Amino acid sequence: MGKIKRIGVLTSGGDAPGMNAAIRAVVRSAIFYGCEAYGIYGGYQGLINGDIKRLRSQDVSNIIQRGGTILKSARSTEFRTEEGRAKAAAKLAEHKIDALVVIGGDGSFSGARLLIQEHDIPVVGIPGTIDNDLYGTDSTIGYDTAVNTAVEAVDKIKDTASAHNRLFFVEVMGRDAGFIALRVAIATGAEAVLVPEIDTDITDLEHFLEKDYDPKQSSGIVIVAEGDKAGGAYNVAQKVGEAHPEYDIRVSVLGHMQRGGSPSAFDRVLASQLGVAAVDALMDDQKSIMVGIMNKEIVHVPFNKTIKNSKGLNPELLNLVKILSNR
Amino acid sequence: MGKIKRIGVLTSGGDAPGMNAAIRAVVRSAIFYGCEAYGIYGGYQGLINGDIKRLRSQDVSNIIQRGGTILKSARSTEFRTEEGRAKAAAKLAEHKIDALVVIGGDGSFSGARLLIQEHDIPVVGIPGTIDNDLYGTDSTIGYDTAVNTAVEAVDKIKDTASAHNRLFFVEVMGRDAGFIALRVAIATGAEAVLVPEIDTDITDLEHFLEKDYDPKQSSGIVIVAEGDKAGGAYNVAQKVGEAHPEYDIRVSVLGHMQRGGSPSAFDRVLASQLGVAAVDALMDDQKSIMVGIMNKEIVHVPFNKTIKNSKGLNPELLNLVKILSNR
Amino acid sequence: MGKIKRIGVLTSGGDAPGMNAAIRAVVRSAIFYGCEAYGIYGGYQGLINGDIKRLRSQDVSNIIQRGGTILKSARSTEFRTEEGRAKAAAKLAEHKIDALVVIGGDGSFSGARLLIQEHDIPVVGIPGTIDNDLYGTDSTIGYDTAVNTAVEAVDKIKDTASAHNRLFFVEVMGRDAGFIALRVAIATGAEAVLVPEIDTDITDLEHFLEKDYDPKQSSGIVIVAEGDKAGGAYNVAQKVGEAHPEYDIRVSVLGHMQRGGSPSAFDRVLASQLGVAAVDALMDDQKSIMVGIMNKEIVHVPFNKTIKNSKGLNPELLNLVKILSNR
Amino acid sequence: MGKIKRIGVLTSGGDAPGMNAAIRAVVRSAIFYGCEAYGIYGGYQGLINGDIKRLRSQDVSNIIQRGGTILKSARSTEFRTEEGRAKAAAKLAEHKIDALVVIGGDGSFSGARLLIQEHDIPVVGIPGTIDNDLYGTDSTIGYDTAVNTAVEAVDKIKDTASAHNRLFFVEVMGRDAGFIALRVAIATGAEAVLVPEIDTDITDLEHFLEKDYDPKQSSGIVIVAEGDKAGGAYNVAQKVGEAHPEYDIRVSVLGHMQRGGSPSAFDRVLASQLGVAAVDALMDDQKSIMVGIMNKEIVHVPFNKTIKNSKGLNPELLNLVKILSNR
Structure with a gap:
């Protein structure tokens, strides 16, 4: 050469x-x-x-x-x-x-x-x-930018979650990997995180939320990676909502904005x-x-x-x- | 008194x-x-x-x-x-x-x-x-804050739309009113905006996009208000996609983050x-x-x-x- | 024509x-x-x-x-x-x-x-x-952008002012006019604002701060327009500091960043x-x-x-x- | 114990x-x-x-x-x-x-x-x-937050520097250490960086700027750490300005905003x-x-x-x- x-x-x-x-x-x-x-x-x-x-x-x-x-x-x-x-x-x-x-x-x-x-x-x-x-x-x-973008979005969602004592399931990018989801969960003080690398046990999640989220006085955030085996934020939210009709649940899929920005x-x-x-x-x-x-x-x-x-x-x-x- | x-x-x-x-x-x-x-x-x-x-x-x-x-x-x-x-x-x-x-x-x-x-x-x-x-x-x-939040998100989406010459349908809040959608569309230089106040003619939209969006060399943004009569960003995107399978279409629903933030x-x-x-x-x-x-x-x-x-x-x-x- | x-x-x-x-x-x-x-x-x-x-x-x-x-x-x-x-x-x-x-x-x-x-x-x-x-x-x-830029900067300054119970004099742009200063002062909850349109009476300002700022338990912000007649943030801060050596005073001149940004x-x-x-x-x-x-x-x-x-x-x-x- | x-x-x-x-x-x-x-x-x-x-x-x-x-x-x-x-x-x-x-x-x-x-x-x-x-x-x-805050401020300054083909000396925090200055300089594509750890040779800097900054067609940024031995952004700017009166020079001291923010x-x-x-x-x-x-x-x-x-x-x-x- x-x-x-x-x-x-x-x-x-x-x-x-x-x-x-x-x-x-x-x-x-x-x-x-x-x-x-x-x-x-x-x-x-x-x-x-x-x-x-x-x-x-x-x-x-x-x-x-x-x-x-x-x-x-x-x-x-x-x-x-x-x-x-x-x-x-x-x-x-x-x-x-x-x-x-x-x-x-x-x-x-x-x-x-x-x-x-x-x-x-x-x-x-x-x-x-x-x-x-x-x-x-x-x-x-x-990676660092995408995590910061998602964190800023979840910070905003927390404002409104907190105003209404709501439980939010927020879906972040990550079809095969939970790196974004995990950092976002820690950085936003989320109640739980669901990642593709670990099989999600919905019953476990429900038990955990029962201790941690009280719709009468607190709000909650669950971060869900796109590729989570339980089927994404909408599916998980639906299952949890069926078990707990008293929860005030919302879903947000952050989507492609995570790819852009300075x-x-x-x-x-x-x-x-x-x-x-x-x-x-x-x-x-x-x-x-x-x-x-x-x-x-x-x-x-x-x-x-x-x-x-x-x-x-x-x-x-x-x-x-x-x-x-x-x- | x-x-x-x-x-x-x-x-x-x-x-x-x-x-x-x-x-x-x-x-x-x-x-x-x-x-x-x-x-x-x-x-x-x-x-x-x-x-x-x-x-x-x-x-x-x-x-x-x-x-x-x-x-x-x-x-x-x-x-x-x-x-x-x-x-x-x-x-x-x-x-x-x-x-x-x-x-x-x-x-x-x-x-x-x-x-x-x-x-x-x-x-x-x-x-x-x-x-x-x-x-x-x-x-x-x-209102002003929500518009700014949505505009910043669409700016990020434009980065990735432009990198791939994609056409994005972005749904913003507004169940009964198109105020957010309209300002966001102007401020982000969107190709088109769909609002609840005006009946959306999908054929018109398609004709417009044919002139304005070329998947070989440009990207495009259509802002859709949540309450648009044509049924929200996913429905509109599906119809346009059926008429134009050559379009590289993506959908993003900005959701509750528009309610929060400083x-x-x-x-x-x-x-x-x-x-x-x-x-x-x-x-x-x-x-x-x-x-x-x-x-x-x-x-x-x-x-x-x-x-x-x-x-x-x-x-x-x-x-x-x-x-x-x-x- | x-x-x-x-x-x-x-x-x-x-x-x-x-x-x-x-x-x-x-x-x-x-x-x-x-x-x-x-x-x-x-x-x-x-x-x-x-x-x-x-x-x-x-x-x-x-x-x-x-x-x-x-x-x-x-x-x-x-x-x-x-x-x-x-x-x-x-x-x-x-x-x-x-x-x-x-x-x-x-x-x-x-x-x-x-x-x-x-x-x-x-x-x-x-x-x-x-x-x-x-x-x-x-x-x-x-104008709206410059005000938002200055407000975001002052928000950050308030974090550190509050951590140390400090009094900050923050200078914003406006050689001949106090429009930026006035809006920034309202939007950041400032203690006082000094603008070119009004002659600044330092004694008045001092009396006001005596009621409003307690270096033992609170912080304070004074917004000063560049063209203020009393001579800008540094001069005003110096005069106030001479009268009140117990104040923990800092000055920040926001400068040219107010001209830029999306x-x-x-x-x-x-x-x-x-x-x-x-x-x-x-x-x-x-x-x-x-x-x-x-x-x-x-x-x-x-x-x-x-x-x-x-x-x-x-x-x-x-x-x-x-x-x-x-x- | x-x-x-x-x-x-x-x-x-x-x-x-x-x-x-x-x-x-x-x-x-x-x-x-x-x-x-x-x-x-x-x-x-x-x-x-x-x-x-x-x-x-x-x-x-x-x-x-x-x-x-x-x-x-x-x-x-x-x-x-x-x-x-x-x-x-x-x-x-x-x-x-x-x-x-x-x-x-x-x-x-x-x-x-x-x-x-x-x-x-x-x-x-x-x-x-x-x-x-x-x-x-x-x-x-x-540290990471302060660097990001400074970078966003310098990005804004670059907008206005570029509009006027100006040379900016931007002072960032760092009384004893150049960590902030160095990362900010790389992340903003600065022409040069002055840090406390290295003795600044103004003549060298001038030679460098002569090659890199042309007031007729380009802008430039020099990042100066607060504790730089040559005396901070104002002093350095003054010396360079004396040697090059044709330069359109501005100084900005970012100040305490670097300590705050989310x-x-x-x-x-x-x-x-x-x-x-x-x-x-x-x-x-x-x-x-x-x-x-x-x-x-x-x-x-x-x-x-x-x-x-x-x-x-x-x-x-x-x-x-x-x-x-x-x-």
């Missing part, structure tokens, strides 16, 4: 706040190292279509604070085929792009791996997803660090790795490892919800 | 940000005029139950910025009966409370009217509801003005009126008028959405 | 949140009426320099929520000369721009008036300044209305006027009137601060 | 967002372990004065989201004397309080150490200070963890330690160590500012 001169960058999969900060860091550190940077618009599909534009330093000015991604994101069924990836590789060759930085989740990294194997193009991944469910990094870009300071710093680290890694002849942060240190994790493994919830945090909701 | 010495204050109906600022203003202006102030906890039901406590000046310190209501709110079926209202009047007599300030919507004012008619107790109302659907005042307390500066000032105006009105021997604000002036509106009449949307604002969404 | 085909738009003077929303409304309504829109970059100086670019509908997509101004702003000493204005007029002619919309304050409108008089170019003004000190409109674009819903709607109204006015052969909003209606105010007259503070609001700070 | 039955908790030194979340966690976990919890109001001075009140579970409801500290904080010169500490110990004995949790910084821990040595009272410390300058913990309570999700979770960990440590017969978090694990750090040692800035983060500001 010769020296890298041109680095392409794309965002893939669900967008996350902080992706723009990562793009900026990739572009500016590429330039810092004497390379040219190229933005690929619309994820892998955009790569196949050749939707590629050179990015200079000023093109990424004033984007560090913006949600979304200036490079847009999209799903590509074509990239899942060998032909699609061959087209993608051809487009990279056409633009003389030597290496790629992919900002996304494990689906995006699986695609990257095939591109590397079939066309020997160095790719480094940056973990960008609000769900935080990527092995090999303590935090993913967007990134938190934490996510901006993390994205800046990982963006530089990704280019560093390419300069050091790395390929097929994700850069992550573990115990404050930059780490390199083989794509294979981050795709195959999964990260568990901290059991001590689960325990915290119980200790702190006692009344 | 002799001179008023003790003024009771309660919040009733759905809570709204700024109610605490209004409570503070009632309490402090009552004290300013040499009266005592009493907080009645839990709306009319709390009054029947005698859940009444004297409020001194420092009891309302540091609440101007809080959402919800420190006096809580609740529905009371008992107050809808003559017996219930007789009990309420007896509790007022027991605490030597001469007059009442009720912060709420037209349902609350209807109850107040019966109390006045049956027991000759002076009551002055303060318009507190996020929906803004009260005749006789340009703004109700909580009140905006506008709502705090309005609540402060109206709280003082309500006590002023009682000092001037008024009863059975709502205080409101019209063209920057405090006005007195008979309960009867505000209950029987309704306020319409500004047609020029409806037109603005169309002019400004053109692309 | 023939029919207008090309409309130029510029922002001038201090920037204000909502200017982008106004630019968007001017551009899109110009296009709606069959005209072309041109952005002039860098205020009057940019006009003299010919820094002009056509703006299409999509060029103003996704800017309604952004603070600052995409057209930038700058002072121009050259435009104050007849030669400068002649150059400006020549540039407009060169680009076949028939009419101008100027978003700014009264300094900007004075310049516009000379351009109209000397070169017969129709100009309509839009009031954009956080200070709200423009005659002929109830609100200027940016505009409030109110400012976005106002800017949208005024932007359309400005183009409407040009279509109706108006020139040399500012569009404003009075009692919810769009009004046309001759530049001459808005420049020569000034708007006073609402004395009832000044009185509110006193009534509500009583403890 | 017998079994602990009553735990006192106080906040000391400068307040920090998240202190209330820590108080709540101490109270609820104390109750969870079968103890009683006592709030000591006004720091060590309040302890000497016997300003002590039992706190039950519901007394700390709905405070997790509040800035400031419900227990207030104050300096105590009396506690620095042996007599003062003897009085404090006597008050603890009088209320049968067996152990103390102190939330504060190293000054507060020094005081605690003397109390332990002289009166053998177990004390566990929780790091609460926005400055993050405590050895033995990756983060202190309040804590971020991170700070709430951290405070909850450390609050429980502090009670856990007392249950495990610990004394004279601070609980902290290192690499996601709860750690116990002897007071002596945390007082004597100091924590350094991450040099890689300092380097990031340089790499990423290149234009």
Whole structure:
């Protein structure tokens, strides 16, 4: 592998706040190292279509604070085929792009791996997803912001819950993982949290709420991850409501607002660090790795490892919800 | 009617940000005029139950910025009966409370009217509801905050809509009125707005979106009021999606978070003005009126008028959405 | 005057949140009426320099929520000369721009008036300044946002003031006018407010604080407008501190953050209305006027009137601060 | 040492967002372990004065989201004397309080150490200070919130800086440490950062700005820590302005707002963890330690160590500012 001169960058999969900060860091550190940077618009599909534009330093000015991604994101069924990836590789060759930085989740990294194997193009991944469910990094870009967004929404809901002594079931994002739900539950002082990783026992929940929520004098919040096995906030609320018709129950599904908004300071710093680290890694002849942060240190994790493994919830945090909701 | 010495204050109906600022203003202006102030906890039901406590000046310190209501709110079926209202009047007599300030919507004012008619107790109302659907005042307390909360949420949704070129149907509060929906639509640059006051023609909407939303290169937002006749955001989205399977559609229902949160500066000032105006009105021997604000002036509106009449949307604002969404 | 085909738009003077929303409304309504829109970059100086670019509908997509101004702003000493204005007029002619919309304050409108008089170019003004000190409109674009920004900052300061029983003097913007200071004082429950319109009597203030602030058990906030005659927050704090060495006094000058940030819903709607109204006015052969909003209606105010007259503070609001700070 | 039955908790030194979340966690976990919890109001001075009140579970409801500290904080010169500490110990004995949790910084821990040595009272410390300058913990309570508050303020300043191509010197808190300044600089994409830990070379800064800031077409931000050796934002701005009279320079000192506001999700979770960990440590017969978090694990750090040692800035983060500001 010769020296890298041109680095392409794309965002893939669900967008996350902080992706723009990562793009900026990739572009500016590429330039810092004497390379040219190229933005690929619309994820892998955009790569196949050749939707590629050179990015200079000023093109990424004033984007560090913006949600979304200036490079847009999209799903590509074509990239899942060998032909699609061959087209993608051809487009990279056409633009003389030597290496790629992919900002996304494990689906995006699986695609990257095939591109590397079939066309020997160095790719480094940056973990960008609000769900935080990527092995090999303590935090993913967007997670801290999404948690703060959900916490601010639940704070508002608590105002009205408290005014009416209501019990709210609030659904937060997390199809496969309860990271968002767990932090939101602790940070909002919720009565309980339901996560995909643990089978929900509705009877247990009911017993717990009987001790903790008194519709005559208090309000309550239960945080439910989207992917909870008991079926989401509406289903859980219905079951609890059937057992306790005297409860004044409401449901709120926070939805897509959790994906947007100006990134938190934490996510901006993390994205800046990982963006530089990704280019560093390419300069050091790395390929097929994700850069992550573990115990404050930059780490390199083989794509294979981050795709195959999964990260568990901290059991001590689960325990915290119980200790702190006692009344 | 002799001179008023003790003024009771309660919040009733759905809570709204700024109610605490209004409570503070009632309490402090009552004290300013040499009266005592009493907080009645839990709306009319709390009054029947005698859940009444004297409020001194420092009891309302540091609440101007809080959402919800420190006096809580609740529905009371008992107050809808003559017996219930007789009990309420007896509790007022027991605490030597001469007059009442009720912060709420037209349902609350209807109850107040019966109390006045049956027991000759002076009551002055303060318009507190996020929906803004009260005749006789340009703004109700909580409306400006709810609009800002919804706008901030839609701003976040726009980030992710734009990253994926998606079309979002966002449902905001407003069962009977489109005030929130209309302002949110203008303030977020939405493509279209659906309100209860106007019958929604889905075919029209589809034609409009065909010109305005291109799933290949742009995103779109349609704001739907909860009480829209076409059946809410999910129903409208489904119909549009059936006609246009190529659209990448998502739905978000903002829900109860719109009721909470720290009140905006506008709502705090309005609540402060109206709280003082309500006590002023009682000092001037008024009863059975709502205080409101019209063209920057405090006005007195008979309960009867505000209950029987309704306020319409500004047609020029409806037109603005169309002019400004053109692309 | 023939029919207008090309409309130029510029922002001038201090920037204000909502200017982008106004630019968007001017551009899109110009296009709606069959005209072309041109952005002039860098205020009057940019006009003299010919820094002009056509703006299409999509060029103003996704800017309604952004603070600052995409057209930038700058002072121009050259435009104050007849030669400068002649150059400006020549540039407009060169680009076949028939009419101008100027978003700014009264300094900007004075310049516009000379351009109209000397070169017969129709100009309509839009009031954009956080200070709200423009005659002929109830609100200027940016005022509501600036007040909310300052209120949120003072809320934070109150947290720490309260933790330490401190007395804070907080300086807000307003060199010539106390509009921001007055609303901020009411909305934050401040003990007192000092504004340029009223001579500050420090002895009075001290007497007032003696009753209201007890360093052993309470905190206090005094809001000081930048242009207060007693010399700003630092000077006032020093004088009060000399008389009361037992007070635990701190000063905070909120500064330029009050000019930025995403505009409030109110400012976005106002800017949208005024932007359309400005183009409407040009279509109706108006020139040399500012569009404003009075009692919810769009009004046309001759530049001459808005420049020569000034708007006073609402004395009832000044009185509110006193009534509500009583403890 | 017998079994602990009553735990006192106080906040000391400068307040920090998240202190209330820590108080709540101490109270609820104390109750969870079968103890009683006592709030000591006004720091060590309040302890000497016997300003002590039992706190039950519901007394700390709905405070997790509040800035400031419900227990207030104050300096105590009396506690620095042996007599003062003897009085404090006597008050603890009088209320049968067996152990103390102190939330504060190293000054507060020094005081605690003397109390332990002289009166053998177990004390566990929780790091609460926005400055993050405590050895033995990756983060202190309040730091993340303060950084976010400063970042949001600088985002607003950037809007107006950008509208006028201005160079802003923004001063953030940090008398002895640059932690806040450094993170804020990275997160806002600042041109440069000045911290107390590194001697500022104004000539270097000037050279750097000459490359990076062009008053004709760009804006710039320099973040200055309060304790920077070159003398704070005003002094630095003046020196740079003298060398470059063509620069359009402004200064903003963010001030005390950085201490307040609703804590971020991170700070709430951290405070909850450390609050429980502090009670856990007392249950495990610990004394004279601070609980902290290192690499996601709860750690116990002897007071002596945390007082004597100091924590350094991450040099890689300092380097990031340089790499990423290149234009």
